[in-house]
Amino acid sequence: AELRLVAARATVISPRLVLVVFRDITERERVEEMRRDFVANTSHELKTPVGAVSLLAEAIESAADDPAQVRIFASRIGAEAARLANLTSRIMNLSRLQASDELDNVREVSVDEIVASAVDAHAIQATSAGVEVIRGGDRGLYVRGDSQVLSEAVGNLVANAIAYSPSASSVGVGVKAEGDIVEIVVTDRGIGIAEEDQQRIFERFYRADQARSRRTGGTGLGLSIVKHAVQRHGGEVRLWSRPGRGSTFTIRLPLVAGPEEIAPRKKRAR
Numbered sequence: 001a002e003l004r005l006v007a008a009r010a011t012v013i014s015p016r017l018v019l020v021v022f023r024d025i026t027e028r029e030r031v032e033e034m035r036r037d038f039v040a041n042t043s044h045e046l047k048t049p050v051g052a053v054s055l056l057a058e059a060i061e062s063a064a065d066d067p068a069q070v071r072i073f074a075s076r077i078g079a080e081a082a083r084l085a086n087l088t089s090r091i092m093n094l095s096r097l098q099a100s101d102e103l104d105n106v107r108e109v110s111v112d113e114i115v116a117s118a119v120d121a122h123a124i125q126a127t128s129a130g131v132e133v134i135r136g137g138d139r140g141l142y143v144r145g146d147s148q149v150l151s152e153a154v155g156n157l158v159a160n161a162i163a164y165s166p167s168a169s170s171v172g173v174g175v176k177a178e179g180d181i182v183e184i185v186v187t188d189r190g191i192g193i194a195e196e197d198q199q200r201i202f203e204r205f206y207r208a209d210q211a212r213s214r215r216t217g218g219t220g221l222g223l224s225i226v227k228h229a230v231q232r233h234g235g236e237v238r239l240w241s242r243p244g245r246g247s248t249f250t251i252r253l254p255l256v257a258g259p260e261e262i263a264p265r266k267k268r269a270r
């Protein structure tokens, strides 16, 4: 990070000598700016569903003697409420990941379990989108971390892969050990991501235009959660994508020995 200095205090020591104390404001300013942006963006994102709910409530009032209409508006209120619930829980998750406190539940976690729960969590979404999710690759690998956080991260990639794919296509979720790194690779043959968006989609609330018109249900927080979750585990996320051809997101995490490799050693010591 660049160092930005400001004069904090100047003391005249003699007519020819002035002592000036500088301090680095960059980090503090940056954190403060990020916090302000986050609050502003969050309020903006919350206003949309809240506004929709109050309009729908008015619509229900004026359609009170038309039960069919009332049912339609009521179900749309339900959908907006679900969207609000999803948005708030994602905002909570993201701010927890960004806070510096320790992850809750760190242990050796099976990559098979992470992938299985991520895929299972989106089985209904896949079926209704007509997209097949195919698992493959290495089995029996372990990473150290919070299994819920990691499953959510992989799940967000799976959800996006399904959401931005045409029906009757397939999404691949593969696992590969590369030296002391494990790669969890999520591939789709969907709409792809323009080069100029590829860095920005990991920012909070950023959505590429193409996708916005296609699917308005997203929060724009999914990839930001993925990035922070993976970084908290000492890993990184890589992206390959071509518009019209598809995308591949790769989560890279440090590989650790699994519990069964640790257990026999303990036995011998007894």
Ligand code: ADP
Binding pocket: 156, 160, 161, 164, 188, 190, 191, 192, 193, 201, 206, 207, 208, 209, 211, 212, 217, 218, 219, 220, 221, 222, 223, 224, 247
């Ligand atoms: P959202 O809730 O909008 O999906 P994300 O943070 O998960 O938010 O993703 C940010 C944006 O990145 C999406 O709105 C979309 O434009 C783009 N994106 C993410 N994953 C994919 C993908 N697999 N294929 C194409 N575009 C994607």
